Amino acid sequence: MTHLIDRSVIDAHNARLQRDLDSDYAHLGEQLARRGIDIETVRAQVAAFGVAIPSWGVGTGGTRFARFPGQGEPRHVFDKLQDCGVIQQLARATPTVSLHIPWDKCSDWNELRQTASAYGLAFDAMNSNTFSDQKGQAHSYKYGSLTHTDAATRAQAVAHNLECIEIGQKLGSRALTVWVGDGSNFPGQQHFRRAFDRYLDSSAQIYAALPSDWRMFLEHKIAEPAFYSTVIQDWGSSFLAAQALGPKAQCLVDLGHHAPNVNIELIVARLIAAGKLAGFHFNDSKYGDDDLDAGSVSPYRLFLVFNELVAAAHEGVPFEPAYMLDQSHNVTDPIESLMTSAAQVLRTYAQALLVDRQALDAAQDGNDAMTATHLLKQGFQTDVTPILQRVRLDAGGAIDPVGAYRASGYRQRVAGERPAVVGGSGGIV
C-alpha cells in the first residue's frame, strides 16, 4: 500500500492526542452503557461504513460567475486519485472513488485500477456527462441529450452512457449514475409528456446494456441548468422512470436537489418502502443546489435521513444504498472538506445508531411525540467524536485528519508539482 503521507507525521500527531481520546472514549462508553448501548458494537458498525468520493470533488469548484482555483489543482485522473488516496489514508472513511466521464478519461484503465488499489481505493458508481458539450462532439446537448427531439443526438447520449458502463466494468464499478439537466427555460419550449417518453426510451437502451450485477441510479433535480422545467424534476418522476425501466433502476437522492422546505427524509422513507432507493449524493444546501459540505448548515436534517436508514436496516428491510459525497469546494482545500464531510457522515451515522429503537416504537405507538422526538435528539446530541477518532486510529488514520494533513505539507508539495491554474469566469461569459 502506497503511503502518500509519511506515517511518522501521522503517528506524531496521534501521539499528542491519544491520551485525551482514551479518556473521552472511556467516558462515552460509560455513558452509552447506561443507555444499554455497547460502544464497541457502534464502533464496529462505524468502522464498516464508507462513503465514496467523486473524482471531481478534489478540484476546486465554482459557480457560473467565477471559479477561483487553489494551489496544486489536480491535472488529471491520476492526480485526483492521489488526492483521494490522501483523504482515505488520513480519514479512513472513503474507500471508493466515483469517476466522471469524459473528465476522467485516460489511456490505460488497467493502470488506473492498479494505482487506485495501491492507495487502498476501489471504484464506485460511474457518472456520465451529457450536460455539456465536448470538443469534437457531433451533436450538441444545448437542447437536451437523452430527451432531445433529434434521434441522432439521443443516440449519441445513449452511446456515451454505454461507454461509461464499459469503462466501469474495467474498473470494477457496479453502477451507473445518470443525471441529465434536460429541460426547458420557457413555457412551451418542451412538450412535457413527449420529452419524458423520449427519456424512457433512451434510458431503456442504457438499461438494456447493464451487466447483470449492475444498477442504474436515476438522479432527479428540481432545476438548474434548466430553469423553467426539468425532465426528471423530482422523486415522483424519478420513481415513474425507475419503475418503467425495471428492478435494476433506482432513485438517487441528492440532498440539494429538492424544492424549498421539502421533507427529504420522508422521501427517503418512501423510496425505501418502494424498494427504489439507490443511494445518496451527500452535501448541504441553504438556497438550492448549493453543494455545500455535508452537514455544514443543516446537520440535524442529515441525521434525520440517517435515522430512516438505520431504522430500515434495524427492521430488516432489504436495501443497499450507495453513499457518495457530491460537493463543490469553492473556498476550502477540497481535501480538507472531503475528509471533514466524510467524518460528518460517519458522525451522523453513529448518532443514528444510538437511538433506542424499541423505546421509539413504543413512543410512536402511544403517540408520545415528546418522548419520540427526545429519543432522536438524545442520539443527535451525543458527542460521538471519540468513536470516530478511535475508528480512524484503529485503521491507521489520523485522530485529527485536518490537523495531520496540514502538518504533512501535502498541498504545498503538490503545488510545486502541479502547475498553477488561472481562474476565470464561469458559464455566464
Add this chain to the structure above:
Amino acid sequence: MTHLIDRSVIDAHNARLQRDLDSDYAHLGEQLARRGIDIETVRAQVAAFGVAIPSWGVGTGGTRFARFPGQGEPRHVFDKLQDCGVIQQLARATPTVSLHIPWDKCSDWNELRQTASAYGLAFDAMNSNTFSDQKGQAHSYKYGSLTHTDAATRAQAVAHNLECIEIGQKLGSRALTVWVGDGSNFPGQQHFRRAFDRYLDSSAQIYAALPSDWRMFLEHKIAEPAFYSTVIQDWGSSFLAAQALGPKAQCLVDLGHHAPNVNIELIVARLIAAGKLAGFHFNDSKYGDDDLDAGSVSPYRLFLVFNELVAAAHEGVPFEPAYMLDQSHNVTDPIESLMTSAAQVLRTYAQALLVDRQALDAAQDGNDAMTATHLLKQGFQTDVTPILQRVRLDAGGAIDPVGAYRASGYRQRVAGERPAVVGGSGGIV
C-alpha cells in the same frame, strides 16, 4: 327552475352592456379568424365547461388567527345551495356542488337533491372530514385518522368515508375526495413507512366500497395541519397510493398544496401520462395553502396548467379531470369571489384553446423556444372577455355577474333572513 335573482334585474343589466359586447365579440371574431380560429367553436367549448363549487366556499373563511363573518352567512346546506344557485344563475359556469360531510349533513337527502335540481345544480365529488373532531365522536383524530396507530380510530375514519359514499350515492355523486391532514409535528413522532402502510390499508377498505362507476380522489399536500411531515405530502406519495389501490384511485391536484417554486403544470403532465390525474382544486397561492381566488395572483400559472389539459385533449389522451374551486374567502363576498373565479377558470380555458397546437409542435420539434413560448403567450394575451360574456348571456346569465349581483340586493336580502354570526378567534385559542 327557481329564479333566485329576478330576471328583470339581469335583463336590465344585460341590456346596458350588450351593444359593446356585440362590437367586441365581432372584432375578436375577426382577430381569431386571422389566426385560423373559429370563435364559435371556442364559444361552444367554453359553454360546455363547468367547474364545481364547494359547499363550504359560500361561507366566509378564516385563518387560525380569526374569522370575520360577513352578512347573511349561510346557516346550513340549504342556505349554501341557495347561494350556489345564485352563482350559477348569474355566472353559468358552476353546474355542480361538492358537499362536505359532516358539515353538510341534513335529514332529508332527497329533498336536498330536489332543491339542487330546482336551482339547476347537480352534485360533484363528496368530501370526507377526518381532520377535525365532531361532537360525540368516539375516537379523536388528534394523532391521525386513516393512519392512526389505533385500529379503532382508523376504523372510525374508514366508516366515515363509507358514509360519505352512501350519501353521495343518494345525491348522484360519482366520486369521493379523500384528504387527510395526518402527519406529525416532531421528528420521530411518526414512523413514516408504517403510517403510509396504515394509510394504504385504510384506503383499501374505502376503495373496496366504491360503487363501480365511482372514482376515489387522493389529495396530497406538503404541510398543514401537520408541520413536520405529512403522510400524503406530494404527488409522488399520492401516486404510490393510487397505484396500490387500483384504477379507480387517482391523484387530485390542489394548486396551493406544493412546495415553493414547484412546477405544477409539469406534475399535471406526469399524472396525465400515468393515467392518474383525478382533477383539480383550483385556487391561487403566494406563500402556501393560501386558498386565494383562482388566478388572482398567478394567472399565467393557471394558464400553463390548462395548456397541459388542452394539449392532452387535443392529442386524444384519455382522461376526465374533475374541476372544483377550493378557496377561502376571507375578505370578499363569497358569492362574488366564486362567480369571478369560475369566470377566471373559463377565461383561462378559452385562452388555452387559442394556442396553435400544430405550430407549437413544430416549434418544439425544432427547438425554437422563442416561437414556442410566443404561441402560448399569444393565447394568454388574447382578451377573451367577449366570449365569456356571450356564453353567459346565451345561457341566460349576466354579462357582468358581479354587477348584476350587486344590483340585485341578494346579500342584503339574506342578511335579513339569516342571523348575524359573531366572529372570533380561529384555531389558536
Add this chain to the structure above:
Amino acid sequence: MTHLIDRSVIDAHNARLQRDLDSDYAHLGEQLARRGIDIETVRAQVAAFGVAIPSWGVGTGGTRFARFPGQGEPRHVFDKLQDCGVIQQLARATPTVSLHIPWDKCSDWNELRQTASAYGLAFDAMNSNTFSDQKGQAHSYKYGSLTHTDAATRAQAVAHNLECIEIGQKLGSRALTVWVGDGSNFPGQQHFRRAFDRYLDSSAQIYAALPSDWRMFLEHKIAEPAFYSTVIQDWGSSFLAAQALGPKAQCLVDLGHHAPNVNIELIVARLIAAGKLAGFHFNDSKYGDDDLDAGSVSPYRLFLVFNELVAAAHEGVPFEPAYMLDQSHNVTDPIESLMTSAAQVLRTYAQALLVDRQALDAAQDGNDAMTATHLLKQGFQTDVTPILQRVRLDAGGAIDPVGAYRASGYRQRVAGERPAVVGGSGGIV
C-alpha cells in the same frame, strides 16, 4: 414561595440521577478545561439566562383546520400562571410570563401580580391583539387595525394598545410587543404606501404613550393571516418603522416569520449593528409560521442565532434582547413542550458560549473557512446536558424536568379541577 409540585417528588427523582450527573459534569469539565474553558463560568452564565413563557402557550394550540384540546386546559390567566409556575419550578429557565390582552384580562391585576410573585414569576412584554374581533367591539378588524382605512377603527386599535401599556405598568412589564396581521389577500386591495403611512401614524401614537423605561417591539411576518401582502412583512419594513418611531422602538425576530431559505442569523447581525434588535420569539419551522418547539427541527439554525448574540456580547456591543418562546403545542402537553424548549434554548446558549472567539477571529481574518466553521461546530457538538442539569439542580429544579413532571401527576390533578374542553374546527368554518 408556592410549591406547585411536591418537593419530595423532585428530590426523589433527582436522587436517582445525581450520581451520573456528577460523573458527566466532571468529565465535561475536564474536556472543556483542555479547550481553556472554565465550566463554572459557563454554568454561571447559563444559570443567569432566562426566557419568557407566553401565557397562551400553556393551552393546546391549533390550526385553521382544528384544535384538539388536551386534559386540564387552563381556564383563565390564573390557571395559566399556575402552569407557568410548574414549568419554572421544575425547569428553572423561565422566570417571566408574557401576557396577551384581552385573552388574559382579569378583574384584579394586583392579585395577579402577587400570585405570580408567589410562583417566582415576573411579567415580560405585554402583547396586544388587533388581529381578531372581540365581543362587543365597535369596529371590526376584518380589513385591518392600525392600518385600517377608517380612522375610528385605527383609533380603537391604538386605544387597545394604550390599555395594554396601562395594564403592563400595573404588572411591572417594561415592553409592548405589537404584531398586526394587517395586509391584503388580493393585488390592489391595499395601497401599499398609504397603509404603511397609516401604520406609522398609529404606531407613533402608541409610541408617544410609552413610559420612559419601556420599549416597543415591532414584529414582522411575511404572511398569514394576510396572504397577498402584509404591512410589516420583513425586517426591512420593521426597521423603517422602528427608525421612524424612535430609539425605544425595536425589531422583534420570530424565527418562523421569514421567507423560505432566508438567513435569519444574518438579519440578527444586521439588527444588532443597527441598534434595533428587540429580541426573539423562539420556535422552529419547516414550512412557514409552524410554531414548532424551539430547536426541534433546525437546532443548528438556533445555534447560529445564538452565535451572533454571544459574539456581540463578547465584543461589548450594547444591546439587551428580550427572549420569549412563542410556540403552538398541538400534539404535546404544553408544559412538557415549554420545559423542553426552554432547556433547548439554554443548551444552545451554552454551546455558543463554548466557541473560541479569539481563534474564530483569526480564522475569519485569514479566510480559513474550514477552521472557522469547525470552531462553531465544536461548540455545537459538545453535549452540554450536564451543565443544564446542574443549573436546574442548583436552583432547586429537576435534573430531568419532564420525568419529574410526569411522576408528579400534575396534569391528572388539574384535569380533575378544570372542566374538559371540546375541540372543534379552527378558523375555516
Add this chain to the structure above:
Amino acid sequence: MTHLIDRSVIDAHNARLQRDLDSDYAHLGEQLARRGIDIETVRAQVAAFGVAIPSWGVGTGGTRFARFPGQGEPRHVFDKLQDCGVIQQLARATPTVSLHIPWDKCSDWNELRQTASAYGLAFDAMNSNTFSDQKGQAHSYKYGSLTHTDAATRAQAVAHNLECIEIGQKLGSRALTVWVGDGSNFPGQQHFRRAFDRYLDSSAQIYAALPSDWRMFLEHKIAEPAFYSTVIQDWGSSFLAAQALGPKAQCLVDLGHHAPNVNIELIVARLIAAGKLAGFHFNDSKYGDDDLDAGSVSPYRLFLVFNELVAAAHEGVPFEPAYMLDQSHNVTDPIESLMTSAAQVLRTYAQALLVDRQALDAAQDGNDAMTATHLLKQGFQTDVTPILQRVRLDAGGAIDPVGAYRASGYRQRVAGERPAVVGGSGGIV
C-alpha cells in the same frame, strides 16, 4: 444614423401587417374610450419609455454546468453594440446600453461613443465586476472584494469601481451599479457585522468619487455565488447601506434576487416611499436567479411591479427609476430575446397605465377588494399589442420585430463574420 437592417426588409414586413394593425388599433381605441381612456395619450407614454440593454446580454449565457454558444457570438464591445443597434432599430424600446467593465474595455472610448451614437444608442449605468478574477490581477476576489478582510484587496476593488466611473464619464453614463457576490459558504467563515462595516467603508470611497450628477445603485441578492451568507442579501441591508452612504446611493431591484415567495412589488413600494428606489434589473425567475426573459414565466408579477411605478408617478411621488434588462439567454438568439423582453416591459407598462386610479382609490378606501383587484386585472387583461406595434411603426421600427429580424438574415450574416465559439463547461470544472 446607421441602418443595420435594410429598411426595405422592414418596410416590406410592415406593409403586410399594417392593415390588421389599423383595424385592431381602432377597435382598442374604441374600447379604451368607453373606459374614459385616450389611446393616444397611452401611446405617447409608451413611446417615451425605454429600457436599457446590458452589453453582456447579447452573448449567449450559460450556467455553472455549461455554456452552449450560438452562431455569430459578439467578439467585443463593438460587436455587442452592433447587436444592440439591431435591437433598437427593430424594436424601438431600448435606446441605451449598459456596459460591464472589464468585459467591455476598449482602446478608444470616444470611438465607442460615436459608434453608439450612430446606432441611436446612448450609455446607461456602468457595471463593475469584482466577482471574478481577471488575468494579471494583483489580489484575488476568492474571499471577497469590497468586504475582503485584506485592505489591499479592498483597495483594488475600490479602484476598479473608480475606473468604471471614469470610463462612464467618457461615455455619458450617469450611474454606477455595484453588485458584489461577497459572502460566505460556511457558518462562521465571515464575521457578519465586520464584513458589512467593510462594505460600508469601501462603498463610501466609491461614493465619494461619484460626479455630482451621478447615482450609485446598490444591488442586493439573497445568494449565489456565496451559498451560506451574502453581504447585501436583501433590500433591508441594501437600504441600510444606501442610507449610510447618502442621497446619491439607492437600491436596485433585480426581480430574481429574492427569497422564494417574497412580494417584490411591496418592496418596490417601500423603496419608493423611502426615496431609495434606484431602478430595476428586469428578468423572470421560477427557482432562483434564473435570469429568464422578463415576464416569460410570471407576467402578472411584472405587472404588479409596474402598477406600483405608475401609481407613484400618478401621485407625483418624486422618483426616477432606471430600467434595464438583465437576462441570461441560454437557448434563444439573444437579439430575439431582448427585443421580445423589451416589448414585454412596454406591454406591461402600457397595461399598468390603463388602471383606473380614481376608481382604485375608492375601492381601496372602501375595502372593496373584489373591485380593486378587478381594476388591476382589467388593465392586465387588455391586449395592448396594437399600441406597441403602432409605437414601433411610428418610430421607424418593425410591427413584428422577431419576424422582421428573421427575415433580415442578420444572424447568418454575422455568423459569417464572427468566428464560431466552442462551448464548454461552466464554473464547475
